[in-house]
Amino acid sequence: MDFQPHHMLGNFNLLDDEDENFDYQLLHHNGEQWLTFRLGKETYGLDILQVRELISYPDSITRVPRMPSFLLGMINLRGMVLPIMDLRKRFEMSDFETGPFTVIIIVQIKSKVIGVVVDSVVDVVNLQNDNLLEAPDESTDLDAKFVKGLANLRGEMVILLDLEQLLAPEELEQLNMLR
Amino acid sequence: MNFEALPADEFLEEAQELLQEIEESLLLLEEDPVDQNVIQRLFRSAHTLKGGAAMVGLSDLANYAHEFEAILSQLRSGTLTSTPEIVSVLLKGKDNLSALLNPIVGNSTSSSTHSTNENQSTDQLTDIPSQQEFQKSDSKQDSPRIQKDVYLLHLHFDQNFLEQGQEPLLLFRQLEEFGETTVIVHTSLIPPWTEFDPQKLYLWWSIKLVTEKEAEEIDELLEFYRGKESELLIEKVETPAEEEKEVQEAHQNMLQQISAGESVDPLTFAESTKTEDEGPQEAVEIPKVSQTIRVPVSRLDRLQNLVSETVIRQARLLSLNEAIQATDDQLGEQFLQFVEDNEQAVRELQDQIQQVRMVPVGTIFSPMKRVVREFATRHQKQIKLEIYGAETELDKTITEQIQGPLMHLLRNAMDHGLEAPEQRREIGKNPIGTITLQASHQAGFVVVEVKDDGRGLDPDKILAAGRRLGIVAEDHHPSEQEVLQLIFQPGFTTTREVTDVSGRGVGMDAVKKDIEALLGNIEISSQLGHGTTMKLKLPLSLAIIEGMLVRVGIETFVLPLLLVTETLRPLPKQLKRFKNRGELIDIRGQYLPLVRLHQHLNIENAIEQPEEGLIIVVQQGSQNYCLLVDNIEDQLPVVIKSLEEHFVHIPGIAGATILGDGSVCFILDVAAILN
Known part of the structure; x- marks a missing residue:
């Protein structure tokens, strides 16, 4: 059960030459790179430094007994056993389906590795620091503590997730209790 | 020194x-x-x-x-x-x-x-x-020989020697030029650290010098190093060449004496050993060059990981074989032959790497002798420590990790287990208490026991304390073994009321947790007035354990084989139901609690009737339990993959492994499930 890098990866427009607003300088000097992806109707962003790789949805995920439903289970990624969390279930989205575009983003925070399921991956973008907005409390359906900020990307709002908060042990522990 | x-x-x-x-x-x-x-x-x-x-x-x-x-x-x-x-x-x-x-x-x-x-x-x-x-x-x-004399120099330098810019090493080098020197450092004058002044010189030296030079020449050299409070002595040892050996011996004895912490006048020693001369020294036998190499543990860990991967791939090959046999019988047959040969090699490889990581358990037993000795002197107890099976080998990491728990058990045995000598004499016991540390191999695992012949655990007192602490309900009447298990409850003896109980249990929950984290088991047996035995059962390795693959519903799990005592399909009449004690299974007259794994793991569509499924009798502490599973799929070595580092701690799951088909399978944490 080996996973190929996601087939969509080759199609990413990492450097959008057509975009006259694009500032190459930013790529390496200012701002940060974010991986954007879709969950339901909204676009979210993850700090690219936390992203390890993308894999397609595996054939089998071993269910973990007595875990909340958003923890789908564990997979074997080249000999490493990783938990998989479905962000759509985590954020209690109602209707979604797992199709050919469903992707697992393998993220790494310090030495911890986890896969998160999202509807589809969109792009890798540069955001200047002054593009970032403070997240108003009521702006999204999400708990404000999971949102690092908002960004305006060519007229579209991107919700930048604070992965560390989302995967904080206290957070997961609390969910264990709720089960 | x-x-x-x-x-x-x-x-x-x-x-x-x-x-x-x-x-x-x-x-x-x-x-x-x-x-x-x-x-x-x-x-x-x-x-x-x-x-x-x-x-x-x-x-x-x-x-x-x-x-x-x-x-x-x-x-x-x-x-x-x-x-x-x-x-x-x-x-x-x-x-x-x-x-x-x-x-x-x-x-x-x-x-x-x-x-x-x-x-x-x-x-x-x-x-x-x-x-x-x-x-x-x-x-x-x-061969011509020049007359050489042997001198003993005792060098007490001024304490401020170093501050004056002097350097004893210089002198030693100069002495070396005179002839052959043997230097002994005396540390007896080093003060306690509270009074220690790093600027000062507290060491003094004795030097044996074999030289052709005269005493005057040596004295001249020493002159440069004399200070106000220094005391530099030269003694000529009258030894013709034949008697040199005696000096050597005296010297050696002195070395031993000094390393034992005393300082001795070398000359008196020379006198005293003279009589014990044992004739000519035999030629020194030359042992062969050592056939060992030193390897960092990290490199062994890497090797172990690689072997683990190979074990997983071997399982993969086995499952691939089924597919091949289904399509081509003959090819399948050939392939199977290959896979089976390979299996042997892989097993051997796994055994060998395991062997390499093994160290004798005695390495952690030896420091305990000292602990016992010190404890006995400090608490006026007489304790004899007996050690058996120190040569029993166990994985290095496991050995290191049981050191703490073992020390804890040992202290408990000394402190709470053994009575004071007078008390022992009163009740007709040998005033010298005996603690036994024993290690041995049993099929696929290692057993380490800490045994004392002290007062033993008093179930009545423990039960009373349990009730007082609210751990045991008033109307519940646990078995004696259940009572003993109470000492593993966190905080069981941390309150003051319990100190009058035999006291054992301080931190026992931690000991239990440590052992269970190694996928091991701890068992107590105790006889009031005759002593207590703590029995640790440990896997040989942390990387690969023998596992039993069981199916519950549509899911499979691994049970550590070390915990399994037997498997059976019960007859309906073996199933008993008692008030307050739930379902029990009668196995040769012993009533063991039935634990339905599917209930604990929340799995649907599993077999619910024990007589339709299989019972796996597992040992947990000193108690046996019957786990109900649907079926046993396989028995195999499994590579343990830790889950802890990846965000989720899952109660009831000790770790994961990867099966032959590449899928993830969980290793059950039997202790957590049964608690």
Whole structure:
């Protein structure tokens, strides 16, 4: 059960030459790179430094007994056993389906590795620091503590997730209790 | 405490390699006596050896290597041509170098006994340069000998010696130029650290000097180092060459004495040992070059990981075989043959790497002797520690991780288990309490026991304490074994009311947790008035364990085989139901609690009737339980993958493994499920 890098990866427009607003300088000097992806109707962003790789949805995920439903289970990624969390279930989205575009983003925070399921991956973008907005409390359906900020990307709002908060042990522990 | 006992391990390793090289080069030299490359190589090896020896303070070895090097230098310059005779003398010289190294490498007997030998051989070596005299060099008596005297110097320098810019090492070097020295450091004057002043010199030295020089010359040298409060003494030891050995012996005894913490007048010792002379010393046997290599544990870990991967792939091959056989019978047959051969090799590989990681459990037993001794003196108890099976081998990591828990159990046994001597005498026991540490191999795992012959655990008192603490309900009447298990409850004896109970259990929950984290088991048995036994059952390795693959509903899990005592399909009549105690299964008259795994793991569509599924009897603590599963799929070695580092701690799951088809399978944490 080996996973190929996601087939969509080759199609990413990492450097959008057509975009006259694009500032190459930013790529390496200012701002940060974010991986954007879709969950339901909204676009979210993850700090690219936390992203390890993308894999397609595996054939089998071993269910973990007595875990909340958003923890789908564990997979074997080249000999490493990783938990998989479905962000759509985590954020209690109602209707979604797992199709050919469903992707697992393998993220790494310090030495911890986890896969998160999202509807589809969109792009890798540069955001200047002054593009970032403070997240108003009521702006999204999400708990404000999971949102690092908002960004305006060519007229579209991107919700930048604070992965560390989302995967904080206290957070997961609390969910264990709720089960 | 002497210089000779301090060589760095790196040097010892290097020295053995160098000596090996020297020997090989010498043999090459015999074949081609004028090969400059070989001579150069020899010279370099000898030179490196000399430098290294001097650096770690092995002056005997350094001096000898120096002589050795001098001859090689003559070979190099051509003033001496190598003949078979020269080569054999050099080979002998190399053996002597090994002999000088061996007491340090092997059993650390003091090297002073060897210095007599070494004197001979040095003489032999220095004789070589003149080829005419070379013929005589075989017999030591024939070689001319200059009269040498032996002096004992006792050097107490002024405490402010260092502040005055003086340096004892300078003196030692100068003395070395006079002749052969053996230096002993005395640490008896070092004050407690509270009064320790790093600027001051607290050490003093005794030096044995074998030299041709007169006492006056030595005294002149010492003059430079005298200070206000210094006390520098020179004693001439009247020893003709034949009696030198006695001094050596006295010296050696003194060394032992000093390392035991006392300082002794060397001369009185020489007197006292004179009578015990045991005749001529036999030639030192030269042990073979050590056949071991040192490898960092991290490298072994990596190797272990690779082997683990191979074990997983082997399982993969097995499952692939089924698919192949389904399509092509003949090919499948051939493939199966291959897979089975490979299986053997992989098993062997796994066993071997496991072997390499094994250390005798005695390595953690030995420090306990000291702990027991100290405890006994401090608490006026008389304790005898008996150790059995110290040679039993266990994975290095496991050995390290059980050290803490074992120490805890030992302290408990000493503190709470054993009674005071008077009390023991009153009740007719031997006033000396015995604690037994015992390790042994049992099928696929290791058992370590800590046993005392003390007062034992009192179930009534424990139960009373349990009720008082609210752990045990008033109307519940647990079995004796259940009562004993109470001591593993967190906080069981942390309250004051419980101190009148036998007290055992301080931190016992931690001990239990540590053992269970290793996928092991801890069992108590106790007889009131006769003692307590704690029995630890541990897997041989942390990386790969023997597992039983069981199916529950559509899911499979691994049970550590170490915990499984038997498996059976019960008859309906074996199933009993008791009020308050739930379902029990009657196994040969023993009623064991039935645990439906599917209920605990929340799995649907699993077999619910014990007589339709299978019962796996597992041991948890001292109690056996019946786990209900649908079926047993396989029994296999499983590679443990830790889950802890990846965000989720899952109660009831000890870890995961990867099966032959690449899927993830969980290893059940039996202890957590049953609690």
